Amino acid sequence: MLGGTGFVGRYLVNQLVKQGCRVRLLTRNRERHRDLLVWPGVEMIEANIHDAQVLHKYFDGCGTVINLAAMLNEKRHGDFHIVHVDLPRKVVQACMAHGVRRLLHMSALNANVRGLSHYLRSKGEGEGLVHGASTQGLQVTSFRPSVIFGPDDHFFNRFAQVMKMAPLVPVPCASAQFAPIFVGDVAHCFMVALQDHATIGQRYDLCGPKNYTMQQLMEYTAQVLGMRRRIIGLGPAASRVMASLMEFFPGKPFTRDNYLSMKTDSVCQDEFPAIFGTHRTALESVVPVYLNRRDQRSRYYGYRRSAGRD
Numbered sequence: 001m002l003g004g005t006g007f008v009g010r011y012l013v014n015q016l017v018k019q020g021c022r023v024r025l026l027t028r029n030r031e032r033h034r035d036l037l038v039w040p041g042v043e044m045i046e047a048n049i050h051d052a053q054v055l056h057k058y059f060d061g062c063g064t065v066i067n068l069a070a071m072l073n074e075k076r077h078g079d080f081h082i083v084h085v086d087l088p089r090k091v092v093q094a095c096m097a098h099g100v101r102r103l104l105h106m107s108a109l110n111a112n113v114r115g116l117s118h119y120l121r122s123k124g125e126g127e128g129l130v131h132g133a134s135t136q137g138l139q140v141t142s143f144r145p146s147v148i149f150g151p152d153d154h155f156f157n158r159f160a161q162v163m164k165m166a167p168l169v170p171v172p173c174a175s176a177q178f179a180p181i182f183v184g185d186v187a188h189c190f191m192v193a194l195q196d197h198a199t200i201g202q203r204y205d206l207c208g209p210k211n212y213t214m215q216q217l218m219e220y221t222a223q224v225l226g227m228r229r230r231i232i233g234l235g236p237a238a239s240r241v242m243a244s245l246m247e248f249f250p251g252k253p254f255t256r257d258n259y260l261s262m263k264t265d266s267v268c269q270d271e272f273p274a275i276f277g278t279h280r281t282a283l284e285s286v287v288p289v290y291l292n293r294r295d296q297r298s299r300y301y302g303y304r305r306s307a308g309r310d
């Protein structure tokens with residue numbers, strides 16, 4: 001598995017080992033993810049996954065490859081192409097060279113070679129490329145989720161951090177729509193795909209049960225945290241200015257490319273694919289649990305620090 005150490009990957013690896021699968025995780029930094037070393041059935045290997053020879057070496061003997069590796073922001077121009085296009089191409093070649101029959105590929109909702117952002121275009125190109133290999137016998141399924149939520153997500157946890165910084169919160173692209181889907185439901189789709197051959201060759205848009213605007217999601221986060229915040233929705237021009245500034249902040253919390261991605265609503269046009277069943281987790285039943293738990297934990301560590309016990 002590539003990208004298996006991230007937010008979605010960890011959840012999926014957990015499901016796989018529960019089903020008795022043996023998982024080989026390739027990572028750029030084994031030490032950073034050392035907690036995964038003790039997971040039963042998980043073999044973690046530090047390797048440069050952009051080196052085709054590495055893929056050839058470690059795909060040998062695998063029945064299925066799962067590629068979750070991706071980035072939301074480029075560190076350097078060209079990174080999107082390297083991770084979202086060049087890497088899937090090498091993955092396909094290594095699969096075919098070593099008789100790996102099955103490839104599960106993670107794309108993103110609205111990924112399209114004609115997408116508005118570089119992120120969406122590169123994801124679209126990578127997705128097209130892996131499905132192109134179907135003609136040569138590779139059994140490919142790809143998943144195109146809207147934003148994914150869950151205990152270690154990059155979405156609500158980030159909103160919660162922003163809420164703690166100031167009483168007034170400007171929200172870029174306030175009217176942009178999302179259909180957040182629970183990480184456990186996404187992992188379930190992967191698990192079904194591993195077992196059901198009807199998923200071969202398919203590309204699945206994955207959305208949660210309800211659509212929300214960005215403004216609604218921010219207001220909901222403040223409500224869950226019990227914080228009184230003035231949430232100010234920004235229109236397109238102000239959002240663009242904010243992106244131009246924030247992409248120079250450490251960690252690039254919001255970039256012009258993110259802004260362009262958000263110009264297309266991240267919601268599904270069709271029903272949830274019936275093959276995965278009908279159950280989808282409502283964010284209202286999960287988000288309060290982990291946001292408040294995280295809040296309690298950070299308060300606890302704050303008390304320890306102020307008592308000099310750290």
Ligand SMILES: NC(=O)c1ccc[n+]([C@@H]2O[C@H](COP(=O)([O-])OP(=O)(O)OC[C@H]3O[C@@H](n4cnc5c(N)ncnc54)[C@H](OP(=O)(O)O)[C@@H]3O)[C@@H](O)[C@H]2O)c1
Nearest residue numbers: 003005006007008009027028068069070106108146147148
């Ligand atoms: N989270 C969402 O809301 C969301 C929504 C739609 C689609 N997706 C897609 O779902 C997949 C997983 O997302 P996630 O949220 O789990 O992401 P994540 O937590 O950021 O994890 C991404 C993984 O990709 C690997 N990676 C990142 N940059 C890399 C690079 N330059 N070279 C090689 N490997 C790199 C990392 O592995 P190592 O650090 O171990 O090398 C990391 O574990 C991605 O394909 C993403 O596009 C996510």
